[in-house]
Amino acid sequence: MAYVSMKKMLKDARAGHYAVGAFNIVNYLTAKAVVDAACDLKVPVILQTSVKTVKQFGIEEFMSFLRPICENASVDVAVHLDHCTDKEYAKRCMDAGWSSIMFDGSKTPLEQNIKDTLEVKDYISGRDISLEGEVGSIVGVEDDIVVHKDDAAYASREDCEKYLKETGVDCLAPAIGTAHGVYKGEIKLNYDLFKEIDDISPIPLVLHGGTGLSDEMFGKLIDLRASKVNISTAIKIAYCQGMYAYSSANRDENDPLKLDDYVYKRIYALAFKHINFFTLRKGSINDE
Ligand SMILES: [Zn+2]
Incomplete structure (x- = not known):
């Protein structure tokens, strides 16, 4: 298959009433585990990169090892820049080969958000790069972008329209009560708002803050045509806990390849069960 933008895969997902999993990967191992899981399930997948992670590797260096993973995959894969608030950085990533960009102007007034989104869209001009936007503010911490509970705002239907x-834009993330990070307290999702926005939207909607939602919540939102579901915190937890568990159980081994293999398997299993549920509606997200 191919290294592609998110345009067709999300359109197909919306029409087919399933969602494409978008996983915030942090290095080669996590990217490979996610793509391998998607290949085994024979469904498309999105590798998401936070700006913070890209900066850790360097734009060109990061793309140099992501591209072969995508191009060698037996399914369609997109590489998406998540929550980029810096237009110039988004442009540099597009030039380096990212096939999809989220420009997040949600912290600015709507008019400014629209103006900045248009500038990023103009820069795409003719290239097959998809663009995701955000309206309303999704609470929590993602990539050092902090949105406090008091500042979190549900997207309004009028603003989205x-x-x-x-x-x-090619897809939209409206704030409907999901949060980045680990949920604290009761999760209050506004399904009616999600449906209202989907009804007026010509393009697929995106669900952020997927980690911690129940199978029922995911199922309901996918029934309401959520076409892309973001999973970030669960990957971070599986990665760090995997490292810790293996190292603790094998204190004197000092074999990086065995450690990597163990963590790879944990990330693969995590991606597999999410993709299986999002696309094929099989299994459970929350089984162990
Ligand atoms: Zn997000």
């Missing part, structure tokens, strides 16, 4: 009409 205006944003969609004026920007022509």
Whole structure:
């Protein structure tokens, strides 16, 4: 298959009433584990990179090892820059080969968000790169972007309508009560708002803050046509806990390849069960 943008895979997902999993990978091992799981399930997948992670490797260096993983995959794979608030950085990633960009202007007033999104869209001009936007503020911490509970704002249907009409983005993340990080307290999702926005949207909607939602919540939102589901915190937890568990149980081994193999298997299993549920509606997200 191919290294592609998210455009067709999300359109197909919306029409087919399933969602494509988008996983925030942090290095080669996590990227390979996610793509291998998608290949074994024979469904498309999105590798998401936070700006913080890209900066850790360097733009060109990161793409140099992501691209072969995508191009050698037996399914369609997109590489998506998550929550980028810096237009110039987004442009540099596009030039280096990212096939998809999220420009996050949600912390600015709607008019400014629209203006900045349009500037990023203009830069795409003719290239097959997809663009995701955000309206409303999703609570929590993602990539050092902190949105406090008091500042979190549900997206309004009117704002989404205006944003969609004026920007022509390829997919939209409306804030409907999901959060980045680990949920504290009761999760309050506004399904009615999600449906209202989907009804007026010509393009697929994206669900952020997927870690911690129940099978029922995911199922309901996918039934309401959520077409892309972001999983970030669960990957971080599986990675760090995997490292810790293996090292603790094998204190004198000092074999990096065996350690990597163990962590790879944990990430693969995590991605597999999420993709299996999102796309094929099989299994459970929350089994152990
Ligand atoms: Zn997010």
